[in-house]
Amino acid sequence: MIKLKLKRGWIVIACLFLLLQNSCKKEQINIIGNPIPLLKLVSVSSKQLKQFKDSLVITFEYTDGDGDIGETNPDLNDLEIKDQRLSKPDFYFVKPLTPPNANIKVKGTIAVQMKNTFLLGTADSEVTSFELRLKDRAGNWSNSIKTDVITINK
Numbered sequence: 001m002i003k004l005k006l007k008r009g010w011i012v013i014a015c016l017f018l019l020l021q022n023s024c025k026k027e028q029i030n031i032i033g034n035p036i037p038l039l040k041l042v043s044v045s046s047k048q049l050k051q052f053k054d055s056l057v058i059t060f061e062y063t064d065g066d067g068d069i070g071e072t073n074p075d076l077n078d079l080e081i082k083d084q085r086l087s088k089p090d091f092y093f094v095k096p097l098t099p100p101n102a103n104i105k106v107k108g109t110i111a112v113q114m115k116n117t118f119l120l121g122t123a124d125s126e127v128t129s130f131e132l133r134l135k136d137r138a139g140n141w142s143n144s145i146k147t148d149v150i151t152i153n154k
Contacts, residue, residue: 033065033105037134037142042109049152051118058130059111060145067106068137070096078135081112085120085128094134117152125153 045057058081062069071078077091097106112132119126127149134142 033063035064035066035068035136035138036140037062037064037069037136039132039134039142039145041145041147044147044150047148047150049117049150051152051154052116054117056114056117056130056150057111058114058132058147059109060132061107061109062134062142063105063107064097064136065105066136066138067098067102067104069098069106069134070094071137072096072100079110079112080133080135081114082131083128084131085126089131119152119154125151127151 040061040063042059042061043057044059046054049056069078071094074093077093079092079094080089081092082089092112094110097108098104114130129147129149131144131146133144136142
């Protein structure tokens with residue numbers, strides 16, 4: 001009878017030890033990939049545009065290791081597009097691509113339609129290209145991508 005009680009006692013102590021060991025782990029947040037967004041140009045709808053008539057669609061692929069691309073506040077614009085003919089870029093709103101605090105890797109494509117491209121001067125045509133980059137909610141800017149030369153005609 002004493003031997004049986006000792007065995008049960010050791011089994012109970014061993015089980016309690018295992019339960020305590022497994023319940024005292026630190027919570028870890030694992031970022032699946034690089035937290036800095038990465039862009040890759042996929043396509044441009046046309047290399048020849050008629051001013052005020054044709055729209056330009058730039059499609060790019062994005063990858064973000066922690067999924068914090070996009071804003072819930074439409075007044076915060078994180079997509080920067082710079083017409084190389086101008087000194088300052090334009091900014092555009094990107095909606096959130098993941099739920100808040102998700103910390104998951106995201107990959108996809110975004111197509112941006114730029115309506116009513118126009119000539120800045122009085123010539124019959126102008127050439128330009130567009131440079132894009134994207135900022136995530138942590139303030140990390142992606143790499144810049146640039147379109148090929150695009151001609152805008154009267």
